[in-house]
Amino acid sequence: MKSNPLSEDYELIRKINEGDATAFRQLVYKHKDVSLSLAQSILKDAVIAEDVLQDVFIKVYRKLNTFKFKASFSTWLYRIVVNTSYNELKKRKQNISVDAIDDTFNITSEKKDLMEEQDQRKYINLALQKLRPDEALLLRLFYLCELSIKEIEVITSFKPSKIKVDLHRGRENIGFHLKQLLGKDLKQLL
Known part of the structure; x- marks a missing residue:
């Protein structure tokens, strides 16, 4: 039987909010590749995108208790990735x-x-x-x-x-x- 990725994320988030650091590593591992790809799409630089992604996951960890479970976790996460990447792009004023x-x-x-x-x-x-x-x-x-x-x-x-x-x-x-x-x-x- 195929597992539901939404329920997997929600279960990991519940564990993280209870203090399980291993669950956060699992959540990061599950979403890091797509998140990095999105950041690279905006920033056009793999090294900068990796730095931004570290900032993103720090923000996610700090704000995870504000996640309302109204949308999928990936939608919430990708929104943070996109906003953080565009902010970095503006900060660096890259043309x-x-x-x-x-x-x-x-x-x-x-x-x-x-x-x-x-x-x-x-x-x-x-x-x-x-x-x-x-x-x-x-x-x-x-x-x-x-x-x-x-x-x-x-x-x-x-x-x-x-x-x-x-x-x-x-x-x-x-x-x-x-x-x-x-x-x-x-x-x-x-």
Whole structure:
């Protein structure tokens, strides 16, 4: 019988609120990969995203007693990840230059073994790095996290129309960047 991830999270939260540090480690482990991916979508820097994620989980630990169980824990957590990441972006006043990113990813001869899942992730992540932070974030929330437009609205505070437009643009732009990276080998990737 398949376990319910919501009830697993709620049980872990109950244990954490009772002082069980092991339960918090389990909760972090369960959600860290997706949370890091969301932070990287916004910040475009793995090291900064890891630092932000540490701050996020400290905030989560301190504020977990305020979690009301009205939404899923992941929705609440992703909202904190998104807000903390955007705050860090503002603090650093980063202007992400697509030209600078293009110079970083000059891929020519490494196009042979594209069917491996590791290579698929690599090229998709390279293309995601070239997208605007909002587009990359929304693509990850919608496709990776499999969240609905309504759930994404709660996490990001974006209007549904912005979410739909940015998802559309994001899909077009990621296709464009994948074509630039892979050329005719794109069909092998997909």
